[in-house]
Amino acid sequence: MAFVTKTFYSQDDLQSHLKAHHPSFYFSSKTSTVIPYDKIESLLEWKREEDFYLCDLSKLPPRLELKADGNLILSGAVSWEEAKVFLKARGRTLKTSPTEQLALITAGIATSCTGERCFAFGNLRSQVVRLRYLDHTGEERELKRDEAFRTSSPALTAYQQDFKFYETFKNAPYPRFERAIDLMIGTEGQLGLVTEVEIETVENEPVTYVFLLLPRWEEELTPHLEIFTAVQAHRKSIISCELLDSNCMGYLKPDERLGTNQDVIFLEIRTADFERIYGDVLCSLGSVSADNVFEIAESKFHRIRAGVPRAIFEENSKMGVVKIGTDVQVSGERFQDLMEFYRGASKIGVRYCLFGHFGDAHLHYNYMPKKEESARCLEEFQRLYDAVLGWRGSPFAEHGIGLLKQKYIKKFHGPHQQTLFRDLKKEHDPFNQFFPQGFMSTTA
Ligand SMILES: Cc1cc2nc3c(=O)[nH]c(=O)nc-3n(C[C@H](O)[C@H](O)[C@H](O)COP(=O)(O)OP(=O)(O)OC[C@H]3O[C@@H](n4cnc5c(N)ncnc54)[C@H](O)[C@@H]3O)c2cc1C
Structure with missing residues (x-):
């Protein structure tokens, strides 16, 4: 087996790759502080026969559109900085402002990104109106904020009950799983790939x-x-x-x-x-x-x-x-x-x-x-x-778990979290092709 790096220049290529069910880790701007990209191959510990793919999403064609209601629709490789410049020219600005502005917004959904403006505007996940993602068959699907989270897992109710304690935190020790959009928020690319997002913006006041x-x-x-x-x-x-x-x-x-x-x-x-x-x-x-x-x-x-x-x-x-x-x-x-x-x-x-x-x-x-x-x-x-x-604090409220924090997060995940992670992985990633070394597999 070998590690193979692949760069995607179009969504069609990405869809073909997904259809082949290759085990892969997908990355965008590589600013994550919990994935040490310079030694990622040794940390991913891939011992199986088949090749493991390191997939670069940072070259996907970017698209930005401001809707009449002030919501921003973006797809592909759009950074926080680029979205801010685009919005400023139109009298609007973002409600989320991570310190690292070169990160991509689609990846920010995956990490449930927060940042400085969270103090006034709350978490990014509260600003996502809808999103689109590619599932394990390569099909693009849409999730909406005003629809409830659905799964056949019987662990969901107990999980949601546990989460209530952390509602006011930027990010809890585990993802929210209340609204349909939550499937992609904070799950770090372990259940699918975020391709398009509609987020709220605000007037660019002085x-x-x-x-x-x-x-x-x-x-x-x-x-x-x-x-x-x-x-x-x-x-x-x-x-x-x-x-x-x-x-x-x-x-x-x-x-x-x-x-x-x-x-x-x-x-x-x-x-x-x-x-x-x-x-x-x-x-x-x-x-x-x-x-x-x-x-x-x-x-x-x-x-x-x-x-x-x-x-x-x-x-x-x-x-x-x-x-x-x-x-x-x-x-x-x-x-x-x-x-x-x-x-x-x-x-x-x-x-x-x-x-x-x-x-x-x-x-x-x-x-x-x-x-x-x-x-x-x-x-x-x-x-x-x-x-x-x-x-009862949150150990990793912003930068996620990645590879570096898995050891420490284990104690924060009890049977309700472990069962739901396992069930969601089976339901949405039956070939284990999305970041198989992520926290949803290793803590479950
Ligand atoms: C100096 C500095 C300051 C920072 N400040 C903040 C801050 O204020 N707030 C904050 O939240 N974070 C902050 N971060 C952390 C980092 O910027 C965020 O985690 C960011 O969301 C990562 O974006 P990226 O494009 O670099 O993603 P990557 O590092 O490329 O990937 C991060 C994770 O997202 C997954 N992923 C990437 N793209 C997709 C996709 N399209 N679909 C599904 N999964 C995907 C990857 O598999 C990986 O698990 C900071 C980092 C640095 C270095």
């Missing part, structure tokens, strides 16, 4: 970006917790609320760095509401002076915000280290516990930084270990995932 300089979270948490509480009631006016801690600044060019050994919280605020938010929220913070609130250009914010995770990714690749980072979201009541855990984790003597979707209690804590330090970091994260299980 927004103002500000940042607040705070003491380092390792030394003083009060201002962070005060801001976290203060922003919650203003999700209609504050569109995103992001953190880059002082350690992140070292990854930026000197002229891009903000503050002096300080943490930075960014707020994206509707300009129409700015005066009110400034007066009622920012000026009434007891632990942050208004002198430490600054305006920043939108382009600079995006450059800085995306620059940090990209730089970390590059540095780890250069050092030959697989990124050791978290994707944990907890409830507001558990946010302080999470921060205290990270404070402990920061004391083991390995380089680290903390950033992410602060307003949603969803942060990425990253270790940048030397090779010999990796095992110690993984131990620390095992302790974290055990704590998250106890707090």
Whole structure:
């Protein structure tokens, strides 16, 4: 057997490939942080006689259409960045804004992508009106948001009951499976391939970006917790609320760095509401002076915000280290516990930084270990995932499970989840041709 890489330039070619039922892994922009593409062949562990296909979907012809009701229809290889540019020219914008804008939107459905604007607009899955996908026979099918999820599996009711606890999380430890569209959302290409999506958009209103300089979270948490509480009631006016801690600044060019050994919280605020938010929220913070609130250009914010995770990714690749980072979201009541855990984790003597979707209690804590330090970091994260299980948080609220997080997700999947995964795989992937090494097969 061999690994064979195949690039698809048309949907017809893809349909022919699917009809042959070849075992395959399908990828788009390869920005997933849970699939280490540089060593994917060793991690896919394919020991069977037949060839295994690595299928590139990033060259499928892109198509974008804005409907009169403001919904965007897109198919093929369309990135978040391209869709944003297309919409801006038409006075609209996206409700979802992942930090990595080069990722494809069809893949974002598969990973149940979220991002910065989730603070105001919620998860991408709530914005999907309908989608089309290719099934295991190569046939294109349509799923709608206003239709219920259907399966012959008797495990569905218990699964849905379990899911209710996580309804307010960006992503639960397992996919939603309530609406028909959910078959393709967060299932990471294990049940079919997303080809077309219709998503909601919003008017491109003017927004103002500000940042607040705070003491380092390792030394003083009060201002962070005060801001976290203060922003919650203003999700209609504050569109995103992001953190880059002082350690992140070292990854930026000197002229891009903000503050002096300080943490930075960014707020994206509707300009129409700015005066009110400034007066009622920012000026009434007891632990942050208004002198430490600054305006920043939108382009600079995006450059800085995306620059940090990209730089970390590059540095780890250069050092030959697989990124050791978290994707944990907890409830507001558990946010302080999470921060205290990270404070402990920061004391083991390995380089680290903390950033992410602060307003949603969803942060990425990253270790940048030397090779010999990796095992110690993984131990620390095992302790974290055990704590998250106890707090009933979501261990991977945004970047999915892929190959790297399977070991840790197992404890979050009980018999209801395992049975439904197994039944859905049998029903929708009878030849086991869609990512057979994915979490739906390995945890079931
Ligand atoms: C710097 C950085 C910042 C990031 N920020 C965010 C963020 O804010 N929010 C967020 O959600 N993620 C974020 N991510 C993670 C990543 O961008 C997302 O997971 C994204 O959805 C992956 O898109 P992609 O096109 O790169 O997919 P790929 O990496 O190519 O594939 C990801 C998964 O989707 C499956 N897949 C791909 N295309 C399809 C398809 N058409 N149909 C079915 N399955 C498919 C693949 O099999 C794979 O399992 C970030 C990553 C980086 C490197």
